Amino acid sequence: MIFPQPKSFRKLLLIGFCFAVLPLLVAVGYAAVYMDQVAKQSQQAVYQAAKATQTSRTLVEILTRLERAGRQYQILGDAALLKSFQENHELFARAADSLLEFQLDKSMHDQLQGLIKIENSVYRTLTRQRYNSPAAKNAVEKFGVASDLARKVLAGSNRVIDTEVQVLHDMAATAQNQFVWVGLTLIPTIIIIVITFSIILSRPIRQIDYAIKTLGSGEFNEPVYVTGPEDLQYLGQRLDWLRMRLAEVEEEKAKFVRHVSHELKTPLTAIREGADLLDDGVVGNLNQRQRQVVEILVSNTSKLQQLIEDLLNFSIAHTKMTKLHNEQVSLDKLVRRVLNDQKLAIMAKKLHLKTKLEPIVVNGDKEMLRVVIDNLMSNAVKYSPANGRLAIAVQQVGLDARVDIIDDGPGISDAEKHRVFDAFFQGEAKATGHIKGTGVGLSIVKEFIQAHGGHIEVTDNQPSGAHLSLRLPLQSYNEEAPIVDEDRLQVF
Template sequence: MKAGTPLVELEDESAPVSKGLLRHNPKSFLKLILIGFVLVALPLIIALINSALSIDKLAEQSRKAVYQAAQIAHGSRVLLDEISTMERSVRQTLILGDASLLEGYFQAHAKFASTAMSLSALSLRPDQKQVLDRLTASESAIFQQVSSARRSSQGLQEIVSDFVPLLDTARAFSSSGYALIEREVTAMQDMAWHARSIVVWQLLALVPFAILLALGFSVLIARPIRQIDAAIRTMGEGELTKAVSVEGPQDLRYLGQRLDWMRRRLLEVEEQKTRFLRHVSHELKTPLTAMREGADLLVEGVAGELSVKQRQIANILYTNSIQLQKRIEDLLNYSALQNGQNGLVKCPAALKKIVEDVLQDQKLAIMNKNLQVELTCSDLTVECDQQKIGIIVDNLVSNAVKFSPPGGHIKINVRRVRESVWLEVADSGPGVEEADHARVFEPFYQGRKAPDMHVQGTGLGLSIAREYARAHGGEIELLKQAGAGARFRLLLPICNSEDAHV
């Protein structure tokens, strides 16, 4: 498959899905953030505008109420003053007998009439309107009498007494004006309290709503990012079989599709690498077997007696051919693991015999380095695949032999702990650096303290051993220990009836 081909396939396959998702998601991540910000801020903006309108309405009503109350109070005060002026002018005319003094009365009457007309134009209550009409009618009647008696002061005596009820009516109207001011002030206080209550209730309702909206959009924004992060982490851990799916804005979904394309490409490369290892391993195994058998025949003297140096060379060829065959078998086992072709064939097996057989196979390497092996193992029977447990133990022991210095020692301890078997292998080598602890079981990882050998390892032994252990329902751990050396522990259930597959 060409590198550019999946692009077309990806767009063609995801086109129907994209059309469906676009109905519910914005096209870009930025648009989603902007929509979220607007929707979160909108309730608060509405509450603010509503509060401003309420306050403005309250201020307008208060202004009108105060203005009208002030007009009524001022007008009633003017009416009282003008009535007093008219009464005084009539009395002065009556006392002095000078009709020209009534000019003050007529001026006061004109001002009274103008003020009364202005008051009647205001929005008075019905009772105030009645008092003002009665006051105007009474004053008009007095004005008619004064106009008739202006040429003769004799009729003014009776008119003076009419000003008393007129003044009382004007005072009643003035009192109602002040009472109106008090009522308007009370009404404004009630309106202010009501407006404040509305604002408080709006805040109590809209602030939690805005917080819920913010949380909802946080989830919507964070979800595709978490999905992308999880997909990258999964691919980084080598899990390439799970498809990458990202929900959200179109640009983030497109990024998820590109990640899935990269996953498929990595899966292809991984499959190509596995096929290459399998084919090369098979191709190498046949000629290597012939080389090993030929070296073995030379060592045994089948082709003629060898000199000491020739025998040493033949031994070197034979030993290294065995090492190469083990590396090739590791590659084949790893290839089988990658292709899921490693079913277990379980049967009861004596764990002590498995360990002793491994030590027998490693006898030559142990003797060459003059290593001391201390084996502590009770008779334990485990239900397992004997061949694969042998591979696990062989990898652990060969690692211990490889890393132990000449004249060093290896401790193998096998014991039962509750319903499990613990097999520990400890060497006296340089140990595993702290930085390598997390990667020591990774395929092809050699570590920082790999020994110098004619045939380097593949870095697959511990990875294969861990996979076989997990297939049995167990585990392999690298234990921390004081001093030199490395210590590995294999945990196996004594009896496990489940058919496990790698």
């Protein structure tokens, strides 16, 4: 069953508050009704007990007057005394009937019935027999037994008070138990309602927070979807519009960089080819000063070409819309290819190269991984001194493929380790090559590695030089691969 969503977050909050308060209101209402019933029953019980006691005392008083009038009539035979006796008999009968209406225990009820029976017997005898007759004398003697029964009835009415007090105590205990059970039921009910509405209220907030974090990280592929009240849904729609707009801007930026890079490469290629022709002496032999000018042209065109390539790679690395062209990539073969490309630079510095390349295959974008290895190797060669040492290792560590590149250069200071992968950051160490870096190479490496689900770091286990280690997740785990002690990795 789908419930209609409220139009605003405020209404949803108000509904949640009402649902949270509703059980409390129900409990208070139940307690008020129950206590009202208890109060009425208590009032009725007190009234009944007091009335029963009062009626019992009235009955005793009437019986006393009845006995006095009966004895006097039996001796004197006065008609006025007989009339008084008859009037008291009627009062006694009404009082006895009134007392029978109360809830009496069996003992008191039997005593009252016995008292009524004796009084009726005496009344019939005195009204039908001649006064001072033996029957009349015997009848008035029964008043002694009647008086004893009347006192017992009065004592029984006092027990009625005790009984009603016990009933009130039982009712109070019952009310207390009822309130305890209501409280035990009320607390978890309110907790469940509060938790439920907390989840309902926090869900759209979490969705909005997740959408903002996703947009902030540059991920524009996932649509923004927000559930809940209509105003928050509208906010989600605006965030989705912002996502699409940012994606368009990102795509336009990438297109602009590609277009500018292409337009720069075309004249640069012509300039570099012309400089190479001049350097080769195609147009004639060059004197010393002319050759110096040509060398400047060749050097700066190479630098400009490197800058353009870095610009392209940097644009690709920071464009989140770029999709990986995944395929099976042999890391050891890729490293050998890069080493072959860097062969002249390594030979020019007379570097001592050592490799440890295990056959490892990962799933990734081959060109991106080539750029990663090439940038790391270029940096290692560039910062290594002449006749220095250079090492590269490819091996499996647990569920990851690990690539380590170690040089014998000035290394990376502790203060720069956390900034070395930032874009356009250039450390204090100076490269020994002719072409100055742009400070984007390691930033490109980090972005490409993270795009493959891996990470790169500067390790601390080298006495000198720099040691950069990157990890890429393996497609499958090779249980036969040797376990590498990460803290004691030595390639030299």
